[in-house]
Every structure is written in structure tokens, then in C-alpha cells.
Amino acid sequence: MTPILIHDLDDPRIAEYRSLKATNATRHLGHFVVEGERLVERLIASRFPVASVLVTDRHVEKLGTTLPEGAPVYVVPSDRIHDLVGYSFHRGAMACGIKLPPPDWRALWGAATGPLTFAVCPQVSNPENLGSIARLCDAFDVAGILAGPSCPDPLSRRVLRVSMGSALRVPIIVADDLLGLASELESGLGVAFLAAVADDGEPFGLVDPPRRLGLVLGDEDRGVDADWLRRCSRAITIPMPGKASSLNVSTAAAILLYHFTRRERA
DSSP states (O other): OOOEEOOOTTOGGGGGGTTGGGGOOOTTSSEEEEESHHHHHHHHHSSSOEEEEEEETTTGGGGTTTOOTTSOEEEEOTTTHHHHHSSOOOSOEEEEEEOOOOOOHHHHHTTOOSOEEEEEESSOOOHHHHHHHHHHHHHTTOOEEEEOTTSOOTTSHHHHHHHTTHHHHSOEEEOTTHHHHHHHHHHHHOOEEEEEOSSSSEEGGGOOOOSEEEEEOOBTTTBSOHHHHHHSSEEEEOOOOSSOOOOOHHHHHHHHHHHHHHHHHO
16 A cells, blocks of 8 residues: 555545544544554454554654555654644554444353453443553453443543553443343353452452352442442452552452453463
8 A cells, every 4th residue: 555645634534533632532433543553553453444544754664564455544744743633642653443343242252161251340430441451351361341331432542542452352342231231141151240349348369259250340439339239149359458448440450350360371
């Protein structure tokens, strides 16, 4: 593909990259944007189609060997990229991906025969926390993330940036009725759910985890709500002998997911 030099920042071919801070609400769009050379490469390697790539004139050669076939590559002068995207941008490359229909759990895990671990996020509201959880799931080979409708769009720029592209690899199902989906996974896959709470739970190290686990992570402010506590078979906690009353949800997820996936790695 021969790079296409863009002279006019109002060119409709680069509309997806324009004023990105003002157009970050990607949930109802059919596309999403990734930033930086590494994320561009991870988008190209992912299951998502690449609509286009945008690079600065100083960066085009760095991506030369990884550019996707059939996707246009637009080149913008490096001293004008900030005017296009609406903020100071120094990563040199961006790409626009096409969203795909949400995955079905039966196609993803219906034929699985071994242990499975899921991170369940009914109301995690901070995109940086969701991005961190996606990266943890990628690192610990967690089967997937189950998210409620109030969670950030998993393909928003902040989630993708914090996850370092892991949100492109880890299956993430956003369900309007997440409790209903939990019931389907319980009956269809034998998943049992444990709630991670700040107090009044069993120390996690003393709990024998189910073979197929759904680890329910709470809202940043209120924790796991009452409906999910009733849905879970047990509540677990991370003992904290210090003075802090709780951990950031992604920090708690790191400790618990590492602990509960060790048996799968073993």
C-alpha cells in the first residue's frame, strides 16, 4: 500500500481521527481508534479488521513491514497531528479498527474441557481499571471478562491504552443482563461465582476455588452490590493488617487472579 499524504485536515477520509477527546464515546460507534506503534501492531494482529492507519511523516518507515494489506495508510505532517486529534500526540501512529458483533459464550467456551476463570465486572466504572483488569487477564490466561452495561466500552481509547492492547485479545462480553448471563454460565459451564469484598469475607488463601470460577469484582465506590452477593456462593477477602480499608479494584484483581489461576498453570 502506497502511503497517502493528507494536506487538508478536514479530509473526510481521516474523520475518525479528528478531535478524539471530543469523540471518545465509542460505545455506539462501529469503529474504534488505537494509539501508538505497539497498539497499531496489536490491532493488526488481532481478529478486528483494520479500516485505516494514520502516521506522521516522521514515523511512516517504522511501520512499513507491519502495515495491513488493503487498509489505506494516511500520512499527516508531524507538526499538524496535534491539530487533527485535539491534544498533544507524540506516539507517531494510530489506526482505526472495525468493531465486530459481540462474541457468544457458547462459541468461545462451550467446548472447553478444562478449568476456566472469568473476571466479572458488573459495575467497574473507571476505564483505567477495566484496562488494567484486561491486561491482568491477558497475563494470567484468564478465559474472559464479563462486564455489565454501565462499564466503559472495552474498545475505548483509555481502556485500550491502559490494557496495552490486551482488550483486543481477551474475550470481553458486555451483557445488559449480566446476572442472567451468570446463570447461563453456571448451568452451561458449571461456573461458580465468588465475590471479592473488602471485609466480612473468608480469607482468599483458605478458600478452595471451584474448578470453573467467576471472580466478581465490585464497583470502585460501593463494592459488590447486594444482588451479586446473593448470586455468589461465597464472599472472599484479602486480609489487610494495615490501616487502609480497601484496595483499588485492579490491585485486588491482580492478587486474586494470580492466586486462583496458579492451579490452572500447575
